[in-house]
Amino acid sequence: MDIKDVPCPFCGCLCDDVKIQIEDNRITGVENCCTLGNAKFLSKSRLQHPIMRKDGKWVEVSYEEAIDETARILSDAVRPLLYGWSGTVGEAQVVGVHLAEEIGALIDSTTSVCHNPSILAIQEVGHPGCTLGQVKNRADLVIYWGCNPIEAHPRHMSRYTTYADGYFIDNTATDRKVIVVDIRRSDGAKVADEFIQVKPGGDYLVLSALRAMVRGKSDVVPDSVAGVKKVQLQRVADLMMKAKFGAVFFGLGVTMSRGKYKNVRNAIELVSELNRKTKFTISAMRGHFNVYGFNEVLTWMAGYPFAVDFSRGIAFYNPGETSVIDLLEKKEPDACLVVASDPGAHFPKSTIEHIAAIPTVQIDPCVNATTALCQVQIPVAITGIESAGTAYRMDGVPIRMKKVLETDFPTDQEILERIVTRIREMRADG
């Protein structure tokens, strides 16, 4: 059996044109997908039963016991942390937010370690953006800044930018210019019309220089800025101003390097400035397929996109204080629930040391690095393959993920609802 137009549950591109072949409730073929998505659709390894650490050993337990233990851990905690969320759908995230509200928890997502700085910047200066189809149809200049679509979002260029057919673009090969800005000559840089190599940590300075040039104030800019010659900067500023529709995409090279959100802010302000001359948009290359969805859900429910502390009964937000890395680094949480992400593989060592030191429960289909750090792991259906729900593409377009395989595994949402129910029962019992 073939199923068409399946959205891919890997990256923020959320390509929704994937074709899946299924035989005997197994995926036997995948078409239109990239290497990363293929690997996910065809993956076969998974955890088969809930497991719990007892006397220094892993033992298989029932779902009921695992959920009981989770409820007990979370009820007892004075500063519980609910982390992850980007690899599941909105319907499960909603239950997570209600859980956090109910037990006075901290809740944060993988946003904290990817585009957190983009959000802080947007909160200072806003965000001139658009949907990806707008770029595909109109952009005659595409700028990838501190991101490498070929490795992180392999179909971004073919679906939405460089190689995509566009309504107003007669010939994508000649009518669309591509600029890449990076500290290293990435694969993306090799196919660009212009490559700007910036010294590590120098993005902010280069962006300031471009803003001054767009304002016609080139005279103040020194001959070289963070490794980039002034003549190249002027050439790029002119290209930007001459474009009919320019689209900037930026990634972790901007958000993670020194200055963090100030880099993003400067990029946004460059784009805002360019809108006085022509049309320009800027967009974050969001990583997980539904990392943006969690930001949306938490925002409409609590008012903030990530890093919310419910411990005082209202929503308090202050990244740097209520965000996951800072909390773990300061050893604040006394219990942790990890859902649909793998901090063990992606957090600095000192912070996961704390995850290992406190009672931690993980809800995830697969054994991963975090498995080693938990007390309990509850396996679930694979979201977007074995369970359906809503995900938000990197540009905010909501897409319904499909269930293409039958499974006996419960969904994230079901497990979370059972945990909430169990906590309420425990409280009612005193």
Added chain:
Amino acid sequence: MRLTLSSGRTIPQGSFVEHKLSKGYQRATSIVYINHLDLMELGIESGDRVQVTSDSGSVVLITEATHDIPTGCAYIALGPYANAIIGGYTHGTGMPDYKDIIVEIEPTDDPVPTVWDLMEIIGGLRYGH
């Protein structure tokens, strides 16, 4: 030798992301990409192992030579190996320094640890096998 190390996504790392305990993932995330000239100065060849040490920690990695990274810099896929040398301080922003980390690099014959090893060092417990 002192280099500025950045971490980021790579295709091999992404492909194995659902198989974090596999050899493929270990391989994909334990390679440090260094400019040919810097490798020559270190007196080692592409594929040799190095001890990489920052203010926050130390880990053994496998080198791979490249021209795409300028001298004085190094690159590693994000993952548990990179994390061993990344600190938890976020400058009050919530985002740790995954980029622009100053590291000291020296040749070593020590083995590259497995992902389970890295997790057990910090108090974890491997599952299975």
Added chain:
Amino acid sequence: MNVIITFRNHENPFIPIEAEMITPDAFLEEKNEICVAVGNRSYPLSEVADFSIVGEASSVDDIEVLIRGDTSRVKRVGEYMSGGAITIEGDIGMHCGNFMSGGRIEILGSADGWLGREMKGGEIICHGDAGDYCASGYRGGRRGMRGGSVEVFGSVGDFACEHIAGGEVLIHGNTGDFACAEMKGGTVTILGDTSRVCANMSAGTCYVYGSAVEMIPTFEKKGTVNHDGVLFHHFRGDVANRGNGDLYTVHFTYLQ
């Protein structure tokens, strides 16, 4: 009135205590029970600290609060205070003196992040170091500190005086990265070194007696001036932001 609060060692020293009720203003009203939050639980102050009150006060300015013990994780002390004095013997946690409009806070140790955030008046003196976002604004902020003064004898972290719109700040040591980012008013004096100072400033004045490293490349050089017996390079900017602020620095370097 003299109030002495001594924080006891807590069972789990890593869980912060939120103590926004500890202000001279709160002790003026007798009936006020001072409560603190420890994680998601709330307790009377007596649960975590011993405290004694000696004498009476007819106005908030008659009240002096002395805080002792391990207070490095005690947050929001002096929030919204309008007068009187708070002295902290040791280190203090985040958000000390948030929104303060009058009175005086003296910290004998060091302060964690967000010291004097969005402060409007009064005085903060910190004898040790201060963390990130000293004398700054809040997330999404347009205007940070608007009045009063902050003096730090040690060094401060990153994003010091971010969004500052008024008041005076004196830092004896160094600052981290992005001091005075988005500055809109007020005066900041840095006796040590600083990095990417005054990025995107629109107005206000900043003096750097040490070195400004990684100068923002979009400031206009206006020559040199003598101030306080020292020769400063005068910059005007940030041109990228149509800014008209003044940055004076003794030394500077660009990242070329």
Added chain:
Amino acid sequence: MAEILLKNAYVIDPISGINGEVMDIAISGGKIVEEVSSKPEVIDCQGCLTLPGGIDSHTHISGTKVNFGRYMSPEDMRAGRTAKKGPMHITSGYSVPTTYGNSYRYSALGYTTLVEGAVAPLEARHTHEEFKFTPLQDSCANILFDGNWGMLRALEEGDIKRAAAIIAWTLNAVKGFAIKLTNPGGTEAWGFGKNVSCINEKIPTFDLTPAEIIKGAIRANELLHLPHSVHLHCNNLGTPGNFTCTIGTFGHVPDLNDKRQTLYATHVQFHSYGGTGWSDFCSKSEPVANMVNFRPQIVIDMGQVMFGRTTTMTADGPMEFNLYRLHHDKWSNHDVELETGSGIIPVNYRKKNLVNSIMWAIGLELALLVKNPWQCLLTTDNPNGAPFIKYPEIIALLMSKRYRDAEFAMIHQDTEKRVPLPAIDRELDWHDIAVMTRAGQARALGITDLGKGYLMPGAEADIAIYPIKTDEIDPSAEYEKIIQGFARTEYTIKRGRVVSRRGDAIIDGENTTFWVKPKVPAAYDIQHDPTFMELFERNYSVRMSNYPVQEEYLHRNHCIETETDL
């Protein structure tokens, strides 16, 4: 479902012709009935003012743009935070509250039905997701067609029926309620950073003028027999001298429907400006109101501005960019491929600011100069003119000349020379207010047949009981009591259940989403039309099969099927 008997209710129900009668209202099965069985729950209203549940016919409460307004505004979020209380979830936000915040606060004001004013079809799924968490009000989504390539291409070809077929398919696909046009043609021009100046200028990409788009959409709307008329945000919002554009637009509107208006023009305050620039900016509420008085086929809403901080958000991307250039504060923009645009900026309307003062006056003038209250409905274009929590103050301003004069004395002193407000003595009465806040909306939206907006047997039991005794208050003098009385109901009843009591929500609630499904003959079913499919295939970034909003998003809903003339 429980039965309720309201006793001694002082009822004003304009649709049923009741203007101040003390009566009992029986409720059963979520509806108003002739009588209830022996043991209903009895609520003694003690002569308090009892109205049909409030209906907001133009507000921004759910969806991509609204949520981005929250997302980018932590300073607004912290300005209005409440803790969990009984069944109430936490809320955050002042001008763009969280969904629960919107729902609880609207409920406290007695509102039971809300129309989200602008939804891009591509992102409609998001709006429906948020509707689910706005539990105490029924909801409808106005769907944006101002830059819809499929519709514009059909209009360009002069094929109204094809345009109607595309509208029908889209409304059905995204579970929308009505056709919304925001700055028609302007949002398409904004795709390349341009705008259109007024209704007779050709737009880019398509051989059409805004006037042709508006007229075409109106005809398509009537071919589809949609419950609501075309819902229009005129071109040129917010620019000095735009009143000529507004009047010109109104002049193009035929009278095609005997049950309701043919055009609903929203937030007309923002479209009633005189002057050639900001220096001679002035009110042109008189000519605009006169035009409305002469044309019963038009209904407008006020778009009242109230002083203080708020967040502006609209699909009108180019307008928001102009506003950004004036304020130089944060600016967000979000163009939606093949469909529309949007922009958001925070603003602070200040009494000391002359332009803001004039804007404040214009909204009131429109409400006072339009003779028939059924033709001018009360809105702030929430949150553009002000957050909806200001409605009680607006009601008081309309009912009290003395209050208006007191406020007028506080605003910029030059306002007097630029506006007619001080010379207007009219004071609206309780009946006028009931029309402008519920009955008029129900009729304009075409939802009276669904039991909305009145209190006779057969109606939905959506009822607001205010702590107001009309015979004990002189609205003209005691305007403070008007404000207090309308700020918090004694009871808000939604579909036969008390959902809110003295300002607090007391149950979780479960809303109904209303959407339309025009019955289109096979020849006009665009779903399998090769040209339409190709448009999708080539230009959209999502697959056509993934575009429609699935049934899963509707929860409780009511599909309004219409017969069409295709």
